[in-house]
Amino acid sequence: MSAGTPLAGHFAPGTLxxxxxxxxxxxxxxxxxxGYLHxxxxxxxxxxxxxxxxxxxxxxxxxxxxGFTGSSEPEGLRTLHDWVVATSEVVDLAGLAGAPLVASSVGAMLALELAAIxxxxFGSMVLVAPFGLWDDGDPVADPFGTTLSVQRAMLTEDTEASAAFFDDPTDLPADMVVEHGVHRYLTRTAAAQLIWPLPEWGLAERLHRVANPVTLVHGAKDRIIPASYLDRWxxxxxxVAGTHLLDDAGxxxxxxxPAQVAQIATAAFA
Known part of the structure; x- marks a missing residue:
């Protein structure tokens, strides 16, 4: 599939x-x-x-x-610079260059790093709880120094919202359940490469170069990045085109x- 070419069907998973x-x-x-960057x-x-x-x-x-769900394990991604270059390649492959973007968490951090250089x-960006800033007086929590169940509660306020990632579907054959578990492990490992042990790579020194209009979204009950970081960003x-603090969201x-985030994005991209 060439960059920018729709995948077969109304919606379907595919690979590039x-x-x-x-x-x-x-x-x-x-x-x-x-575009959506997870x-x-x-x-x-x-x-x-x-x-x-x-x-x-x-x-x-x-x-x-x-390294994340659906993609092969990364090779040669040793530094933040490597990840930003890879993100740039992914954007081109997916035909997203210049398009508006919704990006979340580690994806929002990489989107900002790429937009700075x-x-x-991207066009306008809607960013949900980006990593990348750090305040010693109000530090970001470590989502990896804990159990899987606690991490799940840190990622979403409603644990059922993350069921597609954390729960093994009961109707899958045994080999697919194993594969689902492997993808979960690799996704957590890839995320850890980006933000562990300290999710601060000097992004604050590069943010002045981000010319794109940015709409910021943060969950009021975020247990990883405090809601106070909405004002810091x-x-x-x-x-900054707007800020939104969402109740009952982690x-x-x-x-x-998801409906509120989509509504915010649709208004931002109009």
């Missing part, structure tokens, strides 16, 4: 070659293209925020970063409140 491996891509809906939960199939964006009249293209990579970014507000 990347270096010596591949990335997974989910596409659905019709209309103006909107957070720590990856892209566990066609999940609610993608459906909501498509229902709002968008063609949604959601690639998986190397490649302004044409608003002060640090040069072109770190991945795009999973807890």
């Amino acid at each position: 070659p990347l270096r010596d491996g591949h990335i997974g891509v989910v596409e659905l809906g019709e209309g103006p293209t909107v 957070g720590m939960l990856g892209n566990p199939g066609v999940h609610a925020v993608l459906e909501e964006l498509a229902a709002a009249g968008h063609r949604v293209v959601a690639p998986s970063l190397p 490649r302004p044409e990579a 608003a002060e640090a970014l040069p072109n 770190h991945q507000a795009d999973f807890d409140q």
Whole structure:
């Protein structure tokens, strides 16, 4: 499949070659293209925020970063610079260059890093709880120094919102259950590469270069990045179009409140 070419069917998972491996891509809906760059939960199939964006009249293209669900394990991603270069390649492969973007968590951090050095990579951006800032007086929590069940509660306020990632479907054959578990492990490992042990790579020193209009979204009950960081991002970014604090949403507000996030994105991209 060439960059920018729709996948077969109204919506379907697919893959694109990347270096010596591949990335997974989910596409659905019709209309103006909107990219979605996932957070720590990856892209566990066609999940609610993608459906909501498509229902709002968008063609949604959601690639998986190397190592995350649906993509092969990353090779040669040793530093943040390596990850940003890989993200730039993923954006081009998925045909998203210049398109508006919804990005969450670690994906939002990488989107900002890329926008700082490649302004044409995206149009307007809606960013959900980005990693990348740090305040010693109000530190970001470590989601990896705990059990899987506690991590789940840290990622979404409603644990059922993350069921597609954490729960093994009961109707899968045994070998597919094992594969689902492997994908979960690799996704957590890839996320840890980006933000552990300290999710601060000096992004604050590069934010002045982000010219794109940015709309910020944060869950009021985020147990990883405190809600106070919404104001920190608003002060640090040069072109903030709006800020939204969502009640009853945790770190991945795009999973807890997908309809609200899609509504915010649709208004931001109008």
